[in-house]
Amino acid sequence: MGHLTARDAYLNLSDRINWFTQGAPESETLYKILQVLYSEKEAKWVALLPVRPFTVKKAAKIWETTEFKAERLLNHLCEKALLVDSYHNGIRKFVMPPPMAGFIEFALMRTRGDIDQKYLGELYYQYMNVEEDFIKDLFFATETKLGRVYVQEPVLMTDKTNHILDYERASHIVEEADYIGLGLCYCRHKMSHAGHPCEINAPWDVCLTFDNVARSLAEHGDYTRLISKEEAMDALERSYASNLVQIGENVREHPAFICNCCGCCCEALQAARKFSPMQPVATTNYIPRISEETCVGCGKCEKVCPILAISMEDNENGKRKAVVDEEICLGCGVCARNCSVKAIKLERRPKQIITPVNSTHRFVLQAIEKGTLQNLIFDNQAFASHRAMAALFETILKLPPVKQALASKQLKSIYLDRLLSLYKRKPVEAGPKGSESLS
Template identity: 50%
Template sequence: MADTKRAESLPYHQLVERINRFPQGAPASELLERILRILFTEREAALVAQLPLRPFSAAKAARVWRVSESEARRQLEELAARAILVDLDHDGDTRYFLPPPMAGFFEFSLMRVRTDLDQDELSRLFFEYLNVRQEFIEELFARGETKLGRVFVNETVLPPELTAQVLDYERASEVIRSASHIAVGLCYCRNKMAHLERACEAPLDNCMTFNQVARSLIKNGSARQVEAAEGLALLQQARQLNLVQCGDNVQREVNFICHCCGCCCEALLALRRLAIPHRQYSTNYQAKIETARCNGCGNCLRYCPVEALTLEKGEVQAGKRGNARLLEELCLGCGVCVGNCPSRALVLVARPERIVTPVNAAHRVVLMAIERGTLQHLIFDNQAHFSHRAMATIFGAILRLGPVQRLLASQQLKSRFLERIFKDVDITDFSE
């Protein structure tokens, strides 16, 4: 009986191993297997476990699975229709890839109302796996310095002298305006909490995806397409409701922006729970308190999504109940507190050092892989049998790293070939 049960679980164990070859993995547990059993049939788990890490064609999947190309394409399209895979347009052809669990197929499963899976049970399992247990949250939010997401500053509360200094990729409004496709779906975090009767009153239908990922979700009915005007209106509404914009930690081709509340959002809950330093997620700004103006009303404490403000009660003066105090190491620089200070005692100021944002997804993935010790999986992916173009993408990203990080990459791979590349190639030759 034990051998039979182990054999039945083998495809899911293989799928977990495949998921954890990518820098954004998911710690193995009985809970994770129960989640995967809802999302994947046993046959699908066995097939997906064999897929390459990098985007691939139906022809590639056909060779890996040893089936006809038409059969491979049918299976891939079926998985994409359920938002397990993302299908991308690539020079008139389609490329597929398995996104990580977060932000990826975990979230996509709750971004619309579905009857093909038990969303109540899935929400309970997600809550246990992400909000009660520590392992996945620590893996996702506390491990390594390069993170999946970052916070966008509320441009409307910046002082005039700083507004001109905000770069386009730091503006949520510019991400919306410049996107080739914009999709809106249900907020995974609040939808999950709604199934558990724990959700707040913030809107559900305002989670945004962009560009090629948005095109895939729209095509497969996982999210609805909107124009930039509606996207900007949703952004304005979210800011009026004191929601924080958390999005893709890249400068180019941002894939998502969530409008996050401090009570439901996985990321904001994790930042408070694990006391993760602000530098890993924050904007290039931070709040500053002008003590002379502070009347101790405590409004900022109520609105800060990560509890980065406290109230120091000193000697009570006329009309003053104490002074707000900022915990700078926790401040995200989102600006929510600034917009809610009736005495205008809070302002945003530039941080002494700018936060480094990866150029694109390839750059971010390589950084995360180096920090997590998984770079070798990206380069030596047996299923992928990398084309020269894919190899060039990864090596190009590696060669844009700083000297220390390139040394770490070389040590991980234990490769004289990489050491030779790092020694001989001028990094400017690989700039985009």
């Protein structure tokens, strides 16, 4: 690797990042960001790593070095939050997090002196808020979204709580987590460095991570602080009180994060405002309904809506009333929480929002939609084992026929075509009553 120039090292790293289903469009600003986060040596070595989780032994083989030296470098990368580690059946594995929610955010989830965070925040603002290619690719390149909104549970009427599914509750995610980490809000931290501080002065210490991500970030560099479930619920309560929107990973089982977001700083909510009516994240299964008889036209709901989905209009009698643009509404419930006369109620949407089961399901769906499934399949280092390949194919086999056909077309695989053919011949087993489709 000695013949590579510094720029080559960072360009190769950029190519490696873009093997993710979620990538990072190349630009001079991205090059500068990578220079802040990675040394030239780190860029060269990380560019060779697999997309999917790998062991110390695998890294040592790729880097052509000893396992002792490989583990030392891997530990160093974890300390910089450029890798996260996990344990599976006692075996330690590493993975490079995607750009977001991943290494871009981790760099600003605590204050640190080893990098210039003000300069980095300004670069992030340029890359995401000015150039915008990254944001458009992140939120609008696939039908399956990276994030989803959680409904604010305190808003829902008691007689409707039996209709809230477990995975729709942020409190349920907290209760199910083995580890919970609390860190600084990357968005508000970034915007403060860029000269655009939060307009509502929302709290910073409300960024929640879960399970292996939380443990790894806490053990390697204190990017998060491991907290109790009670402390996590307190973070949610403080976020509700500040009219923040809960946005988490778009999966039903074990999401890696829940962010508590303001409309002035969060990239997702900013994108919802700027690119309306396109929605950057999956909505909740709820929609606000406003009682025209009860509404007093005070306009508070319009002021607190994080994505400007509510406007005040005159009805036929000349009375001011609040009107919700249902095409762009996220169903977060902030408006209902702030209505002093209780004129706003949340009701279930007519059409159920389908949420991927887990991260693998989401990755595969997004890869199919983006036309990059081959990157997951043919990342030779990642899928050297039949077990890993089988797990991926199992996810594909559970997809709807249209998605299966797209996957087969992208791979042009005789093996996959044969699997799909055999799968179609099998009798369909009925799932539990009320179970959701994996589409």
